Amino acid sequence: MSAHKSARAVALATLIRVFRDGSYSNISFNNSLQETKLSQADQNLATRIVYGTIQEKIYLEYQFQGLLKTELKEDYLLPLLLMSAYQILFMNSIPDRAVLNEANNLAKEFGRKHSAGFKIVNGILRSFLRRGKILPDAEDKVLFLSVKESTPQWLVQYLINNWGENKAASILSSINKPAKNTVRISGLADFNLVKEELTKLGFSPAKSQITEDELVLTHGGVFKTSLFKEGKLTIQDEAASLAVSAFTFTGNEEVLDACSAPGGKTIQIAEKLKQGHVTALDIHKNKLGLVKQNGKRMNVESRINVKTMDARKADQTFKKGQFDKILVDAPCSGLGLIRRKPEIRYTKTIHDLSKLREIQLDILNHVSTLLSRDGELVYSTCTITREEDEDVVKAFLKSHTQFELQPFTAGKLKATKGMLKILPDSYGSDGFFIAKFKMRG
Numbered sequence: 424m425s426a427h428k429s430a431r432a433v434a435l436a437t438l439i440r441v442f443r444d445g446s447y448s449n450i451s452f453n454n455s456l457q458e459t460k461l462s463q464a465d466q467n468l469a470t471r472i473v474y475g476t477i478q479e480k481i482y483l484e485y486q487f488q489g490l491l492k493t494e495l496k497e498d499y500l501l502p503l504l505l506m507s508a509y510q511i512l513f514m515n516s517i518p519d520r521a522v523l524n525e526a527n528n529l530a531k532e533f534g535r536k537h538s539a540g541f542k543i544v545n546g547i548l549r550s551f552l553r554r555g556k557i558l559p560d561a562e563d564k565v566l567f568l569s570v571k572e573s574t575p576q577w578l579v580q581y582l583i584n585n586w587g588e589n590k591a592a593s594i595l596s597s598i599n600k601p602a603k604n605t606v607r608i609s610g611l612a613d614f615n616l617v618k619e620e621l622t623k624l625g626f627s628p629a630k631s632q633i634t635e636d637e638l639v640l641t642h643g644g645v646f647k648t649s650l651f652k653e654g655k656l657t658i659q660d661e662a663a664s665l666a667v668s669a670f671t672f673t674g675n676e677e678v679l680d681a682c683s684a685p686g687g688k689t690i691q692i693a694e695k696l697k698q699g700h701v702t703a704l705d706i707h708k709n710k711l712g713l714v715k716q717n718g719k720r721m722n723v724e725s726r727i728n729v730k731t732m733d734a735r736k737a738d739q740t741f742k743k744g745q746f747d748k749i750l751v752d753a754p755c756s757g758l759g760l761i762r763r764k765p766e767i768r769y770t771k772t773i774h775d776l777s778k779l780r781e782i783q784l785d786i787l788n789h790v791s792t793l794l795s796r797d798g799e800l801v802y803s804t805c806t807i808t809r810e811e812d813e814d815v816v817k818a819f820l821k822s823h824t825q826f827e828l829q830p831f832t833a834g835k836l837k838a839t840k841g842m843l844k845i846l847p848d849s850y851g852s853d854g855f856f857i858a859k860f861k862m863r864g
């Protein structure tokens with residue numbers, strides 16, 4: 424891509440890759456951005472268009488029902504129609520005629536030589552503007568919510584089956600709201616000084632509802648500050664930060680973080696240790712580079728040992744009872760993260776849940792033998808599905824009768840039965856699950 428592409432051309436190139444190749448929006452978008460020289464304002468515009476169009480894809484596609492009279496043969500056409508509809512429906516500051524003009528230009532730029540693509544785009548967008556937006560009949564609850572909240576019907580049905588219609592509607596509406604800008608202040612930094620500095624820098628930090636360690640900022644960009652570069656704070660979701668708070672640390676422990684990359688929780692653990700160490704495993708060698716890099720930035724590198732390893736084989740390397748604390752922050756469907764990673768809802772299927780459940784259980788089975796007699800084992804996921812959360816806990820306890828759930832406090836929340844489920848609409852955080860086990864006394 425040339426360095427002189429417009430914001431919308433970068434957005435369109437990214438959307439073509441995401442929709443055609445199933446690439447992850449953030450990776451694809453970063454690649455596109457790196458190849459261009461967009462101003463900050465143009466980067467913001469491209470970001471809004473890319474993430475908004477992916478988030479609203481099902482809703483936007485529905486808007487063209489009855490208007491597509493011809494097959495869309497060129498692969499840029501559908502993404503261009505969707506991103507144009509997104510701007511018309513969700514970006515009020517952009518006049519409709521500007522969206523039409525830009526769409527015409529992009530069709531000429533991305534279309535084949537002598538392509539009639541720009542005429543097709545122009546015709547469909549004008550028809551859409553004349554007819555206006557549409558929704559399915561509310562009588563069909565699943566279809567209605569699926570289109571309104573741009574979520575596949577299986578997932579809408581899943582949420583209704585598990586939480587009922589009202590709660591499902593509330594969860595779905597919350598995942599389409601912008602994610603909060605939250606930072607966790609390092610345990611090695613002075614919380615109040617960091618807060619004062621953030622205030623001076625104009626981030627207007629506010630207390631988190633669920634944890635004492637985090638602050639909610641009015642906007643992003645904190646990664647450019649020296650507070651971030653010097654490791655006084657890190658960008659972490661409020662609910663995600665609770666998994667480590669479920670442990671009770673003395674500071675001298677040997678800790679195993681079985682699935683550690685990119686290291687958000689490894690670092691949090693390392694901050695709690697005075698003499699102990701955290702062994703950070705991950706099955707992907709390249710991702711462990713991030714753990715090291717983050718550990719260095721957060722000034723806890725010396726307390727972290729990284730090791731490429733499938734956690735399901737950890738019992739072949741480490742000794743029985745070697746660790747005082749074990750965290751299994753398991754690979755999961757990530758359905759609690761939809762707000763931040765909008766394409767997750769389109770790529771996961773109900774079949775993934777049972778496959779993931781097997782892997783999660785397998786990891787727990789193999790690492791639990793490494794826990795010391797009085798140790799603590801925490802299992803967490805960034806998802807909300809019963810298959811990956813409560814069912815894994817139940818199956819683990821069934822085959823490991825020496826373990827029991829242990830009640831815990833994490834941040835400002837209490838898990839009186841040893842399990843904590845945070846839904847995305849509860850506090851506006853990621854959806855998250857934590858269970859804590861200890862050996863029977």
Ligand SMILES: C[S@@+](CC[C@H](N)C(=O)[O-])C[C@H]1O[C@@H](n2cnc3c(N)ncnc32)[C@H](O)[C@@H]1O
Pocket residue numbers: 681682683684685686687688689704705706707710732733734735752753754755786805
């Ligand atoms: C939810 S992420 C962990 C996030 C991390 N704990 C943090 O706070 O930054 C799950 C991680 O597990 C890793 N993983 C997947 N299967 C694994 C396995 N069998 N053994 C070890 N790590 C695995 C993935 O590569 C991924 O980095």
